[in-house]
Amino acid sequence: MDFDDQMRRYFGAADPASVAPAALAAGMERLSVDFGLERDPGRRFAMWALMHILGNAPDLDVAFPDPAERDAARNFMDMLDQLQAQAPTDPG
Template sequence: MDFDDQMRRYFGTADLASLTPAQLAGGQERLAVEFGLETDPGRRFAMWALMYIMGCAPDLDVAFKDAAEQNAARDFMDLFGGQSEAPQ
């Protein structure tokens, strides 16, 4: 999944600065709904990464049941510059 494609799919544009707060919230809601329905691990991870970047990602234990996927998400968080959860 290409980042710009994800932005257009959920928000109607790749330019977040052009969105109103209502449009941003609507896109985040569409993204969360599709994330909950998605079964492909790679697509789920891409969706979660976008939600993380936007500050609306579910907690790792909710988003990923598999420990390896949780660890990959922690690695992404570290690389992105965020703070990962404490190891379990």
């Protein structure tokens, strides 16, 4: 499940900055519902990752009953934090 595909499916656009606030809220709600219904671990992780990026992910202990999946999610969060720390700051 590709990031752009998920963005188009839930928000109607690949670029999060181009999504209107109402569409973003509606898409997050649909994404949360689908996440709760999804049983495939890989698809669930991809959905959770998108929710995390958008600031709307459930807590790890709620999202992932399996300890290995929680560890993978923690690793993902750590990698994002490292990328953000390395990203150049906007001077303007």
